[in-house]
Amino acid sequence: MSQATQSRTGGPGGQGRGGGGQRRPRREPEEEVWIPKTILGKKVAAGEITSIEDIISQGLRIQEAGIIKKLLPDLKSEVVDVGIIQKMTSNGQSTRFKAIVAAGNENGYLGIGQGKSKQMRIAIEKATNQAMLNVNPIKLGCGSWECRCDQKHSVPFKIKGKGGSVTIEIIPAPRGLGLVAGGKIKRLLELAGLKDAWTTAKGSTPTMNSTSKAILACLRQTFSQG
Template identity: 35%
Template sequence: MQKKDKKQNTSQNNQRQEFDAAQWVPKTELGKLVKSGEIKNIDEILGSGKRILEPEIVDSLLKTESELLLIGQAKGKFGGGQRRVFRQTQKKTREGNKPKFATFAVVGDKNGHVGVGYGKSKETVPAREKAFAAAKLNMMVIRRGTGSWEDQSTEPHSIPFAVEGSCGSYRIKLMPAPKGKGLICDKEVAKILDMAGIQNVWSKSTGQTKNKLNVIKATMQALMRLNQVSVSDAHRNRLAIVEGSVAKSAISSQESENVLETAKEDSADKPKKVAKKSDKSTAVKQSADTEVKQDE
């Protein structure tokens, strides 16, 4: 049963919630502007400091993906201790035990936007829906770049500089990593960074790591501090700092040119190497023929 429940949870996480813009009736002024088409980019809202009070605003402006984080723990003799999506608590009353379920959800477009939300209810489905809605309301812009001294890429695949976050006894430090290294961090932290569009990061954590709620909050605090640091134009160009979404074609244009140049250089060098090898082989053959003649 536990394996079946786990498969159902993972399948529900991977499913994207469908949004019908025609049936949406906005209640706020910001929602009406989005519905009328006056606001077409979510960066305009997040940059102005206005609060998003309707999750449908995010659904209409971004193609998001959602996933539930493993904050709970299974109980029982078989399978006890394994991580679960829902964190269950019980209240003792005269009528009996009254359980409640809590969960954390992460929503992002994997291109510079991510949000985390917490939901709690007497049943699992309402708790999950509350978490998804809260994550969309907490959507934020993530600053990305290439801050590793080992990397010379112009694609913003990592973070521009090291940042720290803390919650309770848990402390985490996120550091830029070169391209191809991956997300060297906790699994739940990696889910958040992946939804934000960050592909390579080093991390260092201290404190109590079993409490995943503190881990998630500390990670979001570190990501928020990326936007709080003032950066000069020189560093912005050198570290390829980008805020928000970036078109893939614009990202890879410079790298494609570099790849073509290196390919041309390699193709020009290959015939020279082949010629050197042929000269060596002919010299060896000539020396062998002279030795045979001397023996005769």
């Protein structure tokens, strides 16, 4: 093998450039440190407020996603739906992306948010931040007359909520039945912490913007009325 060939291949072993073919270690994204900016955020960071229920009982408004991350470190976020918004302007066709994200800990908390941007990644980030700010506590229980147990596997009573043209009703079910619901509706209920329930839906349920609002309106009633 000639010297020119060896220089291109990195030597007789053919390891290539970069010191024997070793790849650079992938840098993990650094977690952003939350610096509270509001009075409520400073109280949460100082440990004066330790639950979302305390915030709601005092009638305070959550304006920082860091508050939710601090109080609910086990919160998960999932992209529920994405789409494209196209609009004709004087400069031509404008294209934007929209995303709907749900945040829940599968144990009594759920929030849903929507974001729009010219970039999909930014739209998802906006929706995730909005979902964090919209997190609400949900009262779980067993409202089924067939079960009558003391475990928190369903809703405590029948609830109905509306979002746009969509109306959703959630009915308590006995333990072991599972969630009788469509794919995306079922996943939202799982994020909220429900394990057993019957559901009925009316309207244009493929429109996830209205459907997610209807589900959140349903589940909010368990805390406000329970």
